[in-house]
Amino acid sequence: MKKFMFLHFGFEKPTPEIMQAWQEWFKSISDRQVEQGGFNGGREISKSGTRDLPWNIESITGYNIIEAQSLDEAEKLAHGNPFIASIRIYELRG
Numbered sequence: 399m400k401k402f403m404f405l406h407f408g409f410e411k412p413t414p415e416i417m418q419a420w421q422e423w424f425k426s427i428s429d430r431q432v433e434q435g436g437f438n439g440g441r442e443i444s445k446s447g448t449r450d451l452p453w454n455i456e457s458i459t460g461y462n463i464i465e466a467q468s469l470d471e472a473e474k475l476a477h478g479n480p481f482i483a484s485i486r487i488y489e490l491r492g
Contacts (some may be wrong), residue, residue: 403490409455
């Protein structure tokens with residue numbers, strides 16, 4: 399099996415319904431999930447300097463590392479996710 403990272407984009411204050419939907423999705427991928435985590439904020443460092451990153455719809459809020467046979471299979475697992483803005487999927491080299 400290959401490993402894929404899901405990056406979750408977008409923040410809004412979670413309602414009980416959103417939290418329930420997330421819990422159900424995490425349960426649905428539990429047999430494929432290798433690791434899961436979230437972020438509290440961050441900074442961007444570039445040639446023009448450093449800036450604090452805002453916590454908004456463009457923020458990366460969390461990640462999952464899952465196992466799947468292919469990018470297509472990983473995408474199918476992501477479709478059930480109650481994402482706020484979007485999910486980006488990357489195959490991990492290893």
